[in-house]
Amino acid sequence: MKRRQFIEKSGLLAMGSVALSSFNLIESNLTILPKSLKKGDTVALIAPAGSVFNKKHISKIETRLKGLGFKVIKGKTLYLQDGFLAGSDEVRVTELHSFFKNKSIKAIIAMRGGWGCARILDELDYQLIKENPKILMGYSDLTSLLIDIHNKTGLITYHGPVGYSSWKEFSTFNVFKTIVDGKPFVMKNPKSHTLDLKTLTSGKAKGQLIGGNLTVITSMIGTTHEPNWKGKILFLEETGEEPYRIDRMLWQLKQAQVFKQIKGLVIGAFTKCNPDEPEKSFSLAEVLDQHFKNTSFPVYKGAVIGHLVPKFTLPIGVMAEIDADNFTISTLEPSISY
Numbered sequence: 001m002k003r004r005q006f007i008e009k010s011g012l013l014a015m016g017s018v019a020l021s022s023f024n025l026i027e028s029n030l031t032i033l034p035k036s037l038k039k040g041d042t043v044a045l046i047a048p049a050g051s052v053f054n055k056k057h058i059s060k061i062e063t064r065l066k067g068l069g070f071k072v073i074k075g076k077t078l079y080l081q082d083g084f085l086a087g088s089d090e091v092r093v094t095e096l097h098s099f100f101k102n103k104s105i106k107a108i109i110a111m112r113g114g115w116g117c118a119r120i121l122d123e124l125d126y127q128l129i130k131e132n133p134k135i136l137m138g139y140s141d142l143t144s145l146l147i148d149i150h151n152k153t154g155l156i157t158y159h160g161p162v163g164y165s166s167w168k169e170f171s172t173f174n175v176f177k178t179i180v181d182g183k184p185f186v187m188k189n190p191k192s193h194t195l196d197l198k199t200l201t202s203g204k205a206k207g208q209l210i211g212g213n214l215t216v217i218t219s220m221i222g223t224t225h226e227p228n229w230k231g232k233i234l235f236l237e238e239t240g241e242e243p244y245r246i247d248r249m250l251w252q253l254k255q256a257q258v259f260k261q262i263k264g265l266v267i268g269a270f271t272k273c274n275p276d277e278p279e280k281s282f283s284l285a286e287v288l289d290q291h292f293k294n295t296s297f298p299v300y301k302g303a304v305i306g307h308l309v310p311k312f313t314l315p316i317g318v319m320a321e322i323d324a325d326n327f328t329i330s331t332l333e334p335s336i337s338y
Contacts, residue, residue, distance in 0.1 A: 144219070
């Protein structure tokens, strides 16, 4: 073979190899809705991140789910510990894949967050997940898993309660509205949680929902797992971070041009985020005002999203409208298929 022909053919092969190896990096433009969860369906409990140190929560959520009419499968990761992780990265990936492949399982719910989901993103088989769509729900550290799976496959994922959560009436109602009923609906704080609601920038906006934990989202900036922010409605929540750290993360998002691309912002619960030494710090409210007062997009804060007892369940990837003056998030299309 002539040298030129060899180089040209080798180049094509190399390009093909790059294309194949880059499959996981390609965004999906196709939205996939998982099937609605029905009574009698099987729900799998999994620990894709941190170890479940308090095993009482396992029996508690198992009892709750069975009481709601579902069957329960418990993953072996619920009982594993590898440092702060629920087993090795390989074990957690293998279990997640096996639960997606298992046709009898209709929903996968994380027991808790902690840390560890970002460690497995590079090892996920996104094609397998795309071919076996089902409900995946959690929050906190699950943020990276939920966003990345939606980004790479188009599968709608759900930012909602984990096994450690309370699953009281308001939260359970919102779970059912999102993954059982699935028709467009309006999310509004319960009357017990209206004092923290505040409009930072007035107005309404429409876009696909995306979001989760601020720390986790910040860690995705600049990686192959960072989503396309353009035209999105972003929601953020946080826990245990001082105002200066929150300010630092918001500046990173700002300097990464995230706030120039989104259409609207909902700020959820920022629990235990007060300064240790108030006299030497801005308050959380002051930091949020500095960033989001009079922006070019509507912003409100105080939504029941994140580390608190009453919780919305938000379908990541679904079109929604926020009203920053009336403190509502309205889904504009179904969040589940039938």
